[in-house]
Amino acid sequence: MSDSVLRIRNLQTQFRTDEGIVRAVDDVSLRVKPGEIVCIVGESGCGKSITALSVMGLVEEPAGQIAGGVIEFEGQDLLQLSKHHLRAIRGNEISMIFQEPMSSLNPVLTIGEQLTEPLMVHGGLNRKAASKRALELINEVGISRPEQIVRSYPHELSGGMLQRIMIAIAISCQPKLLIADEPTTALDVTIQAQILDTLRRLRDDTGMSILLITHDLGVVAEMADYVIVMYSGKVVEEGDVVELFEHPRHPYTQGLLRSKPVIHQRKESLYSIPGYVPNPLELKESCYFHERCEHCMDICRNQQPPLRELDNGQKTACWLYEQEVAAHV
Ligand code: SF4
Numbered sequence: 308m309s310d311s312v313l314r315i316r317n318l319q320t321q322f323r324t325d326e327g328i329v330r331a332v333d334d335v336s337l338r339v340k341p342g343e344i345v346c347i348v349g350e351s352g353c354g355k356s357i358t359a360l361s362v363m364g365l366v367e368e369p370a371g372q373i374a375g376g377v378i379e380f381e382g383q384d385l386l387q388l389s390k391h392h393l394r395a396i397r398g399n400e401i402s403m404i405f406q407e408p409m410s411s412l413n414p415v416l417t418i419g420e421q422l423t424e425p426l427m428v429h430g431g432l433n434r435k436a437a438s439k440r441a442l443e444l445i446n447e448v449g450i451s452r453p454e455q456i457v458r459s460y461p462h463e464l465s466g467g468m469l470q471r472i473m474i475a476i477a478i479s480c481q482p483k484l485l486i487a488d489e490p491t492t493a494l495d496v497t498i499q500a501q502i503l504d505t506l507r508r509l510r511d512d513t514g515m516s517i518l519l520i521t522h523d524l525g526v527v528a529e530m531a532d533y534v535i536v537m538y539s540g541k542v543v544e545e546g547d548v549v550e551l552f553e554h555p556r557h558p559y560t561q562g563l564l565r566s567k568p569v570i571h572q573r574k575e576s577l578y579s580i581p582g583y584v585p586n587p588l589e590l591k592e593s594c595y596f597h598e599r600c601e602h603c604m605d606i607c608r609n610q611q612p613p614l615r616e617l618d619n620g621q622k623t624a625c626w627l628y629e630q631e632v633a634a635h636v
Pocket of ligand 1: 557558559594595596597598600602603604607612626
């Protein structure tokens with residue numbers, strides 16, 4: 308049996324635009340083990356959501372296309388499956404929740420109708436059994452009065468409740484992998500904490516794996532077992548969450564952590580990484596972070612650093628650590 312639920316190797320996802328090809332995901336590899344929570348973190352446009360959409364087979368063609376790589380779910384290459392077969396896996400074994408629950412739910416159907424449909428279509432339950440299970444699922448995601456909720460329409464519920472309903476729909480067929488794309492971004496901090504709690508509890512109870520996409524390091528610290536940092540379509544650093552937070556190696560990761568507010572530390576202003584993310588149409592053979600990096604060297608402007616493993620098992624793509632890599636190898 309495979310030791311990974313999800314394994315991505317050298318994924319390349321591109322978009323054709325009038326100005327040229329955008330390499331939104333450029334040679335990304337990662338894996339998610341059973342019961343593990345892996346967080347992909349990075350700024351908007353770094354490729355984290357496109358990585359998730361690629362796994363789900365939701366990259367919009369013809370402008371978007373997966374130009375290379377392998378996406379294995381329990382050893383099966385999803386990119387080689389027929390649309391029919393992929394649809395069966397999506398929903399049954401891999402589910403996804405998005406940032407905006409309101410735009411993912413159908414406004415003219417009740418919550419009950421939207422919860423029972425996947426249970427009947429994917430789960431093979433009859434209407435009576437699906438209705439019973441829908442009530443249980445609403446309870447499981449921490450909403451009281453499920454009998455009333457199933458009769459409600461989305462506009463009658465708060466953002467936090469809607470996101471829990473999305474989680475209930477996503478877990479209704481007991482997926483082995485849940486992909487959550489910024490699931491708490493639109494919510495206030497109290498509700499955010501409750502949703503994260505719900506996700507963690509479900510992972511503990513069911514053993515499902517979670518691939519969590521976020522720009523929020525607070526969410527990462529709270530949830531992740533393993534962290535992947537992306538920048539301009541590439542993985543620039545990855546490692547165990549404790550190690551990565553205590554010993555960030557890549558200057559971008561260090562900048563992200565410096566810009567995080569810390570309780571009890573009063574500062575005049577929060578640190579922000581200088582400069583801007585490069586235009587994806589103008590990327591050249593170089594470290595894509597070099598224009599913002601205070602440690603930039605000549606080699607950084609002309610050669611792309613490969614992602615290499617360091618002596619503590621962490622991986623980083625930065626020329627600063629070449630000696631450490633050489634010693635390790
Ligand atoms: Fe900075 Fe060079 Fe490392 Fe890029 S490779 S992060 S420019 S030191």
